Amino acid sequence: MSKIVVLNLSGGNLQQGFENAMAQIYECQKDVNIFLIQFTGSLPPAPELNELYRRWQILYNLLYDSLIPDLNWRQEWESDVEIEIESEDITNISSIEFNKLCEELKNQINIWLNSETFVNIEHKIRTKLNPREEIQVIIQSDLDELRRLPWNLWDFFDDYPYAVLCLSMPEFERIETISKDNHPIRILAILGNSENIDIQTDKRILENLPGAETTFLVEPQRQELDLMLWDRKGWDILCFAGHSSSQLNGESGRIYINDHDSLTIEQLKNGLRAAISRGLRLAIFNSCDGLGLATQLTSLNIPQMIVMREPVPDLVAQKFLKFFLEAFWESKSFYLAVREAGERLQGLEAEFPCASWLPVICQNPTVAPLGWSNSTKKPKKSNYARLSPNKILPVIFSMSFAIATAISGARYLGLLQNWELAAFDYMIVKRPDEGKDQRILIVEITEADVQSQSAEQRRGASLSDGALAQW
Secondary structure, three states: OEEEEEEEOOOOEOOOEEEEEEEEEEEEEOOEEEEEEEEEEEEOOOHHHHHHHHHHHHHHHHHHHHHOOOOOEOEOOOOOOOOOOOHHHOOOOOHHHHHHHHHHHHHHHHHHHOOHHHHHHHHHHHHOOOOOOOEEEEEEOOOHHHHOOOHHHOOHHHHOOOEEEEEEOOOOOOOOOOOOOOOOEEEEEEEOOOOOOOOHHHHHHHHOOOOEEEEEEEOOOHHHHHHHHOOOOOOOEEEEEOEEEEEHHHOEEEEEOOOOOEEEHHHHHHHHHHHHHOOOOEEEEEOOOOHHHHHHHHOOOOOEEEEEOOOOEHHHHHHHHHHHHHHHHOOOOHHHHHHHHHHHHHHHOOOOOOHHHOEEEEEOOOOOOOOOOHHHOOOOOOOHHHOOHHHHHHHHHHHHHHHHHHHHHHHHOOOOHHHHHHHHHHHHHOOOOOOOOOOOOOOOOOHHHHHOOOOOOOEOOEOOHHHHHHO
Protein backbone atom coordinates (compact mmCIF):
# COMPACT_ATOMS: atom_id res chain seq x y z
CA MET A 1 0.00 0.00 0.00
CA SER A 2 1.02 3.62 -0.53
CA LYS A 3 -0.45 7.03 0.24
CA ILE A 4 -1.33 9.94 -2.02
CA VAL A 5 -1.37 13.53 -0.76
CA VAL A 6 -3.06 15.97 -3.14
CA LEU A 7 -2.41 19.67 -2.44
CA ASN A 8 -4.83 21.73 -4.54
CA LEU A 9 -3.76 25.35 -5.04
CA SER A 10 -6.43 26.62 -7.40
CA GLY A 11 -8.06 30.03 -7.30
CA GLY A 12 -5.09 32.21 -6.43
CA ASN A 13 -1.52 33.20 -7.26
CA LEU A 14 1.69 34.21 -5.53
CA GLN A 15 0.72 37.88 -5.60
CA GLN A 16 -2.65 37.41 -3.86
CA GLY A 17 -2.11 34.15 -2.00
CA PHE A 18 -4.34 31.06 -1.95
CA GLU A 19 -7.35 31.43 0.33
CA ASN A 20 -8.76 27.97 -0.39
CA ALA A 21 -5.79 25.65 -0.20
CA MET A 22 -7.01 22.07 0.21
CA ALA A 23 -5.18 18.86 1.06
CA GLN A 24 -6.61 15.38 0.52
CA ILE A 25 -5.12 12.03 1.50
CA TYR A 26 -5.83 8.78 -0.33
CA GLU A 27 -4.70 5.22 0.26
CA CYS A 28 -3.76 3.25 -2.83
CA GLN A 29 -4.85 -0.41 -2.67
CA LYS A 30 -4.51 -2.59 -5.76
CA ASP A 31 -4.57 0.39 -8.13
CA VAL A 32 -7.68 1.80 -6.41
CA ASN A 33 -7.40 5.13 -4.56
CA ILE A 34 -9.49 5.13 -1.39
CA PHE A 35 -10.30 8.60 -0.01
CA LEU A 36 -9.32 9.00 3.65
CA ILE A 37 -9.48 12.61 4.81
CA GLN A 38 -9.51 16.25 3.68
CA PHE A 39 -8.06 19.41 5.25
CA THR A 40 -8.48 23.05 4.28
CA GLY A 41 -6.41 26.13 4.95
CA SER A 42 -4.74 28.97 3.11
CA LEU A 43 -1.38 30.25 1.94
CA PRO A 44 -0.46 33.94 2.24
CA PRO A 45 0.81 36.07 -0.68
CA ALA A 46 4.46 35.45 -1.54
CA PRO A 47 5.45 37.82 -4.37
CA GLU A 48 9.06 37.62 -3.23
CA LEU A 49 9.09 33.94 -4.23
CA ASN A 50 8.28 34.79 -7.83
CA GLU A 51 10.97 37.47 -7.95
CA LEU A 52 13.49 35.19 -6.26
CA TYR A 53 12.81 32.38 -8.68
CA ARG A 54 13.04 34.75 -11.65
CA ARG A 55 16.48 35.90 -10.47
CA TRP A 56 17.56 32.30 -9.84
CA GLN A 57 16.49 31.31 -13.37
CA ILE A 58 18.52 34.12 -14.95
CA LEU A 59 21.63 33.45 -12.88
CA TYR A 60 21.29 29.71 -13.49
CA ASN A 61 21.86 30.28 -17.20
CA LEU A 62 24.50 32.98 -16.70
CA LEU A 63 26.49 30.81 -14.30
CA TYR A 64 26.61 27.90 -16.73
CA ASP A 65 27.65 30.21 -19.56
CA SER A 66 30.44 31.69 -17.45
CA LEU A 67 31.74 28.45 -15.95
CA ILE A 68 31.28 26.22 -18.98
CA PRO A 69 31.21 28.45 -22.08
CA ASP A 70 31.26 25.44 -24.43
CA LEU A 71 28.50 23.60 -22.58
CA ASN A 72 26.01 21.75 -24.77
CA TRP A 73 22.35 22.27 -23.78
CA ARG A 74 19.33 20.33 -24.92
CA GLN A 75 17.59 23.65 -25.46
CA GLU A 76 16.46 25.55 -28.53
CA TRP A 77 16.67 29.16 -27.50
CA GLU A 78 14.17 30.49 -30.05
CA SER A 79 11.36 30.91 -27.53
CA ASP A 80 8.16 32.89 -27.96
CA VAL A 81 8.67 34.41 -24.52
CA GLU A 82 12.09 35.91 -23.89
CA ILE A 83 13.52 36.33 -20.41
CA GLU A 84 14.32 39.98 -19.82
CA ILE A 85 17.71 40.40 -18.19
CA GLU A 86 18.13 43.67 -16.34
CA SER A 87 21.52 45.25 -15.94
CA GLU A 88 21.49 44.58 -12.20
CA ASP A 89 21.30 40.85 -12.91
CA ILE A 90 24.42 40.82 -15.10
CA THR A 91 27.26 40.62 -12.63
CA ASN A 92 30.48 38.75 -12.22
CA ILE A 93 28.58 35.84 -10.76
CA SER A 94 30.41 33.20 -8.75
CA SER A 95 29.36 29.75 -7.66
CA ILE A 96 29.39 30.96 -4.03
CA GLU A 97 26.91 33.72 -4.83
CA PHE A 98 24.71 31.30 -6.73
CA ASN A 99 24.76 28.79 -3.86
CA LYS A 100 23.63 31.55 -1.49
CA LEU A 101 20.77 32.34 -3.86
CA CYS A 102 19.76 28.65 -3.92
CA GLU A 103 19.78 28.54 -0.12
CA GLU A 104 17.68 31.71 0.03
CA LEU A 105 15.14 30.21 -2.38
CA LYS A 106 14.92 27.07 -0.25
CA ASN A 107 14.45 29.09 2.94
CA GLN A 108 11.73 31.26 1.42
CA ILE A 109 9.80 28.23 0.17
CA ASN A 110 9.84 26.68 3.66
CA ILE A 111 8.95 29.96 5.37
CA TRP A 112 5.95 30.24 3.04
CA LEU A 113 4.83 26.65 3.72
CA ASN A 114 5.31 27.13 7.48
CA SER A 115 3.02 30.13 7.63
CA GLU A 116 0.37 30.12 10.37
CA THR A 117 -2.52 29.58 7.96
CA PHE A 118 -0.91 26.54 6.35
CA VAL A 119 1.10 24.89 9.10
CA ASN A 120 -2.08 23.32 10.51
CA ILE A 121 -2.57 21.47 7.20
CA GLU A 122 1.02 20.24 7.24
CA HIS A 123 0.78 19.00 10.83
CA LYS A 124 -2.42 17.08 10.09
CA ILE A 125 -0.86 15.56 6.97
CA ARG A 126 2.14 14.37 8.97
CA THR A 127 -0.05 12.69 11.60
CA LYS A 128 -1.65 10.53 8.88
CA LEU A 129 1.58 9.45 7.20
CA ASN A 130 4.33 6.98 8.02
CA PRO A 131 7.88 8.02 7.05
CA ARG A 132 8.56 4.42 5.97
CA GLU A 133 5.74 4.23 3.41
CA GLU A 134 5.74 5.36 -0.19
CA ILE A 135 3.95 8.69 -0.65
CA GLN A 136 3.00 10.63 -3.75
CA VAL A 137 2.79 14.36 -3.06
CA ILE A 138 0.79 15.89 -5.93
CA ILE A 139 0.77 19.67 -6.37
CA GLN A 140 -2.34 20.59 -8.36
CA SER A 141 -2.13 23.91 -10.16
CA ASP A 142 -2.29 25.34 -13.67
CA LEU A 143 -0.03 28.31 -12.83
CA ASP A 144 3.38 28.19 -14.47
CA GLU A 145 4.87 30.23 -11.60
CA LEU A 146 3.88 27.49 -9.15
CA ARG A 147 4.74 24.52 -11.32
CA ARG A 148 8.27 25.84 -11.88
CA LEU A 149 9.06 26.23 -8.19
CA PRO A 150 11.51 23.58 -6.87
CA TRP A 151 9.01 21.98 -4.47
CA ASN A 152 11.55 19.24 -3.76
CA LEU A 153 13.25 21.76 -1.42
CA TRP A 154 10.31 21.53 0.99
CA ASP A 155 11.55 20.13 4.32
CA PHE A 156 8.76 17.56 4.16
CA PHE A 157 10.74 15.55 1.58
CA ASP A 158 13.75 15.33 3.91
CA ASP A 159 11.58 13.92 6.70
CA TYR A 160 9.81 11.43 4.40
CA PRO A 161 12.50 9.65 2.33
CA TYR A 162 9.92 7.69 0.28
CA ALA A 163 7.82 10.73 -0.64
CA VAL A 164 7.95 11.80 -4.30
CA LEU A 165 6.93 15.12 -5.81
CA CYS A 166 4.42 15.12 -8.69
CA LEU A 167 2.65 17.89 -10.60
CA SER A 168 -0.92 17.73 -11.86
CA MET A 169 -3.44 20.03 -13.47
CA PRO A 170 -6.67 20.72 -11.51
CA GLU A 171 -8.77 19.13 -14.27
CA PHE A 172 -8.22 15.54 -15.37
CA GLU A 173 -10.18 12.52 -16.50
CA ARG A 174 -9.73 8.81 -15.96
CA ILE A 175 -9.13 6.88 -19.18
CA GLU A 176 -9.43 3.21 -20.00
CA THR A 177 -6.43 1.69 -21.70
CA ILE A 178 -5.75 -1.73 -23.13
CA SER A 179 -4.24 -4.05 -20.51
CA LYS A 180 -1.00 -5.67 -21.68
CA ASP A 181 0.20 -7.93 -18.89
CA ASN A 182 3.21 -10.26 -18.98
CA HIS A 183 4.82 -8.91 -22.10
CA PRO A 184 8.15 -7.18 -22.75
CA ILE A 185 8.03 -3.41 -22.30
CA ARG A 186 7.67 -1.71 -25.70
CA ILE A 187 9.55 1.57 -26.06
CA LEU A 188 9.29 4.07 -28.90
CA ALA A 189 12.52 6.09 -28.76
CA ILE A 190 12.58 9.31 -30.76
CA LEU A 191 16.10 10.67 -31.29
CA GLY A 192 15.53 14.19 -32.56
CA ASN A 193 17.79 16.99 -33.71
CA SER A 194 21.26 16.24 -32.34
CA GLU A 195 23.01 19.51 -33.16
CA ASN A 196 25.75 20.12 -30.55
CA ILE A 197 24.53 17.28 -28.29
CA ASP A 198 25.28 13.57 -27.98
CA ILE A 199 22.07 11.58 -28.17
CA GLN A 200 23.91 8.44 -29.21
CA THR A 201 24.58 7.89 -25.50
CA ASP A 202 20.81 7.87 -24.90
CA LYS A 203 20.51 5.33 -27.72
CA ARG A 204 23.11 3.03 -26.15
CA ILE A 205 21.39 3.24 -22.76
CA LEU A 206 18.09 2.14 -24.31
CA GLU A 207 19.72 -0.54 -26.48
CA ASN A 208 21.34 -2.16 -23.43
CA LEU A 209 18.09 -2.23 -21.46
CA PRO A 210 17.14 -5.90 -20.80
CA GLY A 211 13.57 -7.09 -21.17
CA ALA A 212 12.46 -4.31 -23.52
CA GLU A 213 11.57 -4.08 -27.20
CA THR A 214 12.85 -0.69 -28.34
CA THR A 215 12.14 0.87 -31.72
CA PHE A 216 14.31 3.85 -32.67
CA LEU A 217 13.31 6.78 -34.88
CA VAL A 218 16.45 8.78 -35.68
CA GLU A 219 15.69 12.37 -36.79
CA PRO A 220 12.38 11.20 -38.27
CA GLN A 221 10.10 13.04 -40.66
CA ARG A 222 6.74 14.08 -39.27
CA GLN A 223 4.82 11.45 -41.27
CA GLU A 224 7.15 8.67 -40.09
CA LEU A 225 6.69 9.67 -36.43
CA ASP A 226 2.93 9.94 -36.75
CA LEU A 227 2.74 6.50 -38.39
CA MET A 228 4.64 4.86 -35.51
CA LEU A 229 2.36 6.46 -32.90
CA TRP A 230 -0.55 4.66 -34.55
CA ASP A 231 1.13 1.24 -34.26
CA ARG A 232 -1.57 -1.32 -33.43
CA LYS A 233 0.58 -3.24 -30.94
CA GLY A 234 0.77 -0.12 -28.82
CA TRP A 235 3.64 1.31 -26.79
CA ASP A 236 4.34 1.35 -23.05
CA ILE A 237 6.94 4.13 -23.01
CA LEU A 238 7.60 7.06 -25.31
CA CYS A 239 11.12 8.48 -24.89
CA PHE A 240 12.30 11.64 -26.64
CA ALA A 241 15.94 12.79 -26.63
CA GLY A 242 16.97 15.98 -28.36
CA HIS A 243 16.16 19.68 -28.26
CA SER A 244 12.92 21.15 -26.92
CA SER A 245 11.54 24.38 -25.50
CA SER A 246 8.44 25.82 -23.84
CA GLN A 247 6.51 28.88 -24.93
CA LEU A 248 3.68 31.08 -23.71
CA ASN A 249 4.45 30.85 -19.99
CA GLY A 250 4.40 27.08 -19.95
CA GLU A 251 1.16 26.67 -21.89
CA SER A 252 2.74 24.88 -24.85
CA GLY A 253 5.97 23.20 -25.87
CA ARG A 254 7.89 22.19 -28.96
CA ILE A 255 10.21 19.29 -29.83
CA TYR A 256 12.76 19.43 -32.63
CA ILE A 257 12.55 16.09 -34.43
CA ASN A 258 15.25 16.78 -37.04
CA ASP A 259 17.48 19.62 -38.24
CA HIS A 260 14.64 21.52 -39.89
CA ASP A 261 11.30 20.38 -38.37
CA SER A 262 9.77 21.04 -34.98
CA LEU A 263 6.38 19.96 -33.66
CA THR A 264 4.03 20.88 -30.85
CA ILE A 265 2.00 18.31 -28.94
CA GLU A 266 -1.08 19.74 -30.66
CA GLN A 267 0.37 18.67 -34.02
CA LEU A 268 0.79 15.11 -32.72
CA LYS A 269 -2.48 15.03 -30.79
CA ASN A 270 -4.33 12.35 -32.78
CA GLY A 271 -1.41 9.94 -32.88
CA LEU A 272 -0.67 10.43 -29.19
CA ARG A 273 -4.32 9.92 -28.27
CA ALA A 274 -4.31 6.62 -30.22
CA ALA A 275 -1.09 5.50 -28.49
CA ILE A 276 -2.55 6.31 -25.06
CA SER A 277 -5.71 4.33 -25.79
CA ARG A 278 -3.52 1.35 -26.76
CA GLY A 279 -1.54 1.35 -23.54
CA LEU A 280 0.98 4.22 -23.56
CA ARG A 281 1.60 4.83 -19.85
CA LEU A 282 4.76 6.93 -19.68
CA ALA A 283 6.33 9.71 -21.74
CA ILE A 284 9.92 10.75 -20.99
CA PHE A 285 11.13 14.03 -22.48
CA ASN A 286 14.86 13.93 -21.80
CA SER A 287 15.25 17.45 -23.13
CA CYS A 288 15.12 21.06 -21.95
CA ASP A 289 12.30 23.10 -20.48
CA GLY A 290 9.55 20.49 -20.76
CA LEU A 291 6.75 21.91 -18.62
CA GLY A 292 5.02 23.33 -21.69
CA LEU A 293 5.05 19.85 -23.26
CA ALA A 294 3.58 18.43 -20.05
CA THR A 295 0.79 21.01 -20.02
CA GLN A 296 -0.33 20.03 -23.50
CA LEU A 297 0.01 16.30 -22.86
CA THR A 298 -2.08 16.61 -19.70
CA SER A 299 -5.09 17.51 -21.83
CA LEU A 300 -4.75 14.06 -23.44
CA ASN A 301 -4.83 12.42 -19.98
CA ILE A 302 -1.59 10.51 -20.40
CA PRO A 303 -0.92 8.66 -17.11
CA GLN A 304 2.66 9.78 -16.34
CA MET A 305 5.35 12.06 -17.77
CA ILE A 306 8.90 12.92 -16.81
CA VAL A 307 10.19 16.29 -17.98
CA MET A 308 13.01 18.68 -17.13
CA ARG A 309 11.65 21.89 -15.62
CA GLU A 310 14.63 24.00 -16.84
CA PRO A 311 17.33 23.87 -19.54
CA VAL A 312 19.34 20.72 -18.96
CA PRO A 313 23.01 20.07 -19.81
CA ASP A 314 23.59 17.17 -22.16
CA LEU A 315 25.53 15.05 -19.65
CA VAL A 316 22.94 15.57 -16.91
CA ALA A 317 20.16 14.33 -19.22
CA GLN A 318 22.17 11.23 -20.11
CA LYS A 319 22.94 10.41 -16.47
CA PHE A 320 19.33 10.85 -15.42
CA LEU A 321 18.05 8.46 -18.10
CA LYS A 322 20.64 5.87 -17.10
CA PHE A 323 19.93 6.15 -13.35
CA PHE A 324 16.16 6.07 -13.79
CA LEU A 325 16.04 3.05 -16.11
CA GLU A 326 18.45 1.10 -13.89
CA ALA A 327 16.31 1.67 -10.80
CA PHE A 328 13.04 1.07 -12.67
CA TRP A 329 14.27 -2.18 -14.22
CA GLU A 330 15.30 -3.40 -10.74
CA SER A 331 11.55 -3.44 -9.97
CA LYS A 332 11.53 -0.29 -7.88
CA SER A 333 8.27 1.59 -8.20
CA PHE A 334 8.07 4.25 -10.88
CA TYR A 335 7.99 7.04 -8.29
CA LEU A 336 10.92 5.81 -6.19
CA ALA A 337 12.96 5.20 -9.34
CA VAL A 338 12.48 8.85 -10.36
CA ARG A 339 13.38 10.12 -6.88
CA GLU A 340 16.49 7.95 -6.71
CA ALA A 341 17.64 9.06 -10.17
CA GLY A 342 17.13 12.73 -9.28
CA GLU A 343 19.00 12.39 -5.99
CA ARG A 344 21.92 10.66 -7.71
CA LEU A 345 22.33 13.74 -9.92
CA GLN A 346 23.52 15.60 -6.82
CA GLY A 347 26.89 13.97 -7.38
CA LEU A 348 27.24 16.09 -10.54
CA GLU A 349 26.45 19.41 -8.88
CA ALA A 350 30.08 20.44 -8.38
CA GLU A 351 30.17 20.84 -12.15
CA PHE A 352 26.44 21.24 -12.88
CA PRO A 353 24.74 23.24 -10.07
CA CYS A 354 21.13 22.33 -9.23
CA ALA A 355 21.16 19.26 -11.49
CA SER A 356 19.04 17.35 -8.95
CA TRP A 357 16.31 20.02 -9.16
CA LEU A 358 15.53 19.42 -12.83
CA PRO A 359 13.53 16.15 -13.22
CA VAL A 360 9.85 16.32 -12.31
CA ILE A 361 6.86 13.97 -12.67
CA CYS A 362 3.65 15.28 -14.24
CA GLN A 363 0.71 12.92 -14.06
CA ASN A 364 -2.95 12.03 -14.20
CA PRO A 365 -3.74 11.09 -10.55
CA THR A 366 -6.50 8.64 -11.53
CA VAL A 367 -4.27 6.22 -13.45
CA ALA A 368 -1.81 3.80 -11.85
CA PRO A 369 1.78 4.10 -13.09
CA LEU A 370 3.53 1.62 -15.30
CA GLY A 371 5.26 -1.17 -13.36
CA TRP A 372 8.36 -2.97 -14.58
CA SER A 373 7.82 -6.19 -12.63
CA ASN A 374 9.69 -9.43 -13.08
CA SER A 375 6.79 -10.78 -15.10
CA THR A 376 7.53 -8.30 -17.88
CA LYS A 377 11.19 -9.24 -18.13
CA LYS A 378 12.27 -11.87 -20.60
CA PRO A 379 13.16 -15.03 -18.62
CA LYS A 380 16.44 -16.76 -19.21
CA LYS A 381 15.93 -19.98 -21.14
CA SER A 382 17.72 -23.17 -20.13
CA ASN A 383 18.96 -25.69 -22.67
CA TYR A 384 16.03 -27.97 -21.88
CA ALA A 385 13.56 -25.16 -22.51
CA ARG A 386 14.74 -25.14 -26.11
CA LEU A 387 13.83 -28.85 -26.62
CA SER A 388 10.55 -29.82 -28.20
CA PRO A 389 8.07 -31.95 -26.17
CA ASN A 390 8.92 -35.05 -28.28
CA LYS A 391 12.56 -34.80 -27.19
CA ILE A 392 12.00 -33.90 -23.53
CA LEU A 393 10.17 -37.16 -22.55
CA PRO A 394 12.96 -39.55 -23.72
CA VAL A 395 15.53 -37.45 -21.84
CA ILE A 396 13.49 -37.58 -18.61
CA PHE A 397 12.96 -41.39 -18.95
CA SER A 398 16.66 -42.04 -19.60
CA MET A 399 17.74 -39.98 -16.58
CA SER A 400 15.19 -41.71 -14.28
CA PHE A 401 16.29 -45.18 -15.43
CA ALA A 402 19.99 -44.36 -14.93
CA ILE A 403 19.38 -43.07 -11.38
CA ALA A 404 17.28 -46.14 -10.38
CA THR A 405 19.91 -48.55 -11.79
CA ALA A 406 22.74 -46.85 -9.92
CA ILE A 407 20.91 -47.00 -6.56
CA SER A 408 19.93 -50.68 -7.01
CA GLY A 409 23.51 -51.66 -7.92
CA ALA A 410 24.93 -49.85 -4.89
CA ARG A 411 22.53 -51.66 -2.54
CA TYR A 412 23.30 -55.05 -4.14
CA LEU A 413 27.04 -54.56 -3.60
CA GLY A 414 26.47 -53.49 0.02
CA LEU A 415 27.81 -50.01 -0.55
CA LEU A 416 24.86 -48.47 1.26
CA GLN A 417 24.65 -50.99 4.14
CA ASN A 418 26.70 -49.02 6.70
CA TRP A 419 24.69 -45.86 6.01
CA GLU A 420 21.38 -47.74 6.26
CA LEU A 421 22.32 -49.45 9.57
CA ALA A 422 23.57 -46.18 11.03
CA ALA A 423 20.35 -44.47 10.05
CA PHE A 424 18.23 -47.32 11.54
CA ASP A 425 20.24 -47.25 14.79
CA TYR A 426 19.83 -43.50 15.04
CA MET A 427 16.06 -43.83 14.58
CA ILE A 428 15.83 -46.48 17.31
CA VAL A 429 17.87 -44.38 19.76
CA LYS A 430 15.77 -41.31 19.12
CA ARG A 431 12.47 -43.21 19.47
CA PRO A 432 10.47 -41.82 22.47
CA ASP A 433 9.78 -43.97 25.60
CA GLU A 434 6.42 -45.72 25.02
CA GLY A 435 6.12 -47.33 28.52
CA LYS A 436 5.45 -51.04 29.31
CA ASP A 437 4.23 -53.08 26.35
CA GLN A 438 1.37 -55.40 27.50
CA ARG A 439 1.76 -57.53 24.38
CA ILE A 440 5.12 -59.06 25.52
CA LEU A 441 5.28 -62.23 27.80
CA ILE A 442 8.61 -63.35 29.24
CA VAL A 443 8.85 -67.12 30.06
CA GLU A 444 11.74 -68.31 32.24
CA ILE A 445 12.89 -71.94 31.86
CA THR A 446 15.10 -73.34 34.63
CA GLU A 447 17.01 -76.62 34.92
CA ALA A 448 14.41 -77.93 37.35
CA ASP A 449 11.71 -77.43 34.73
CA VAL A 450 13.68 -79.48 32.23
CA GLN A 451 14.36 -82.31 34.67
CA SER A 452 10.73 -82.55 35.72
CA GLN A 453 9.72 -83.77 32.25
CA SER A 454 9.58 -87.47 31.41
CA ALA A 455 12.23 -88.91 29.14
CA GLU A 456 9.76 -88.94 26.25
CA GLN A 457 8.86 -85.25 26.74
CA ARG A 458 12.47 -84.11 27.11
CA ARG A 459 14.12 -83.10 23.89
CA GLY A 460 17.62 -81.86 24.40
CA ALA A 461 18.03 -79.18 27.01
CA SER A 462 14.71 -77.46 26.55
CA LEU A 463 10.99 -78.06 27.07
CA SER A 464 8.94 -79.92 24.59
CA ASP A 465 6.27 -78.12 22.62
CA GLY A 466 3.56 -79.87 24.61
CA ALA A 467 5.05 -78.81 27.99
CA LEU A 468 5.49 -75.29 26.71
CA ALA A 469 1.92 -75.15 25.50
CA GLN A 470 0.69 -76.02 29.00
CA TRP A 471 2.09 -72.79 30.29
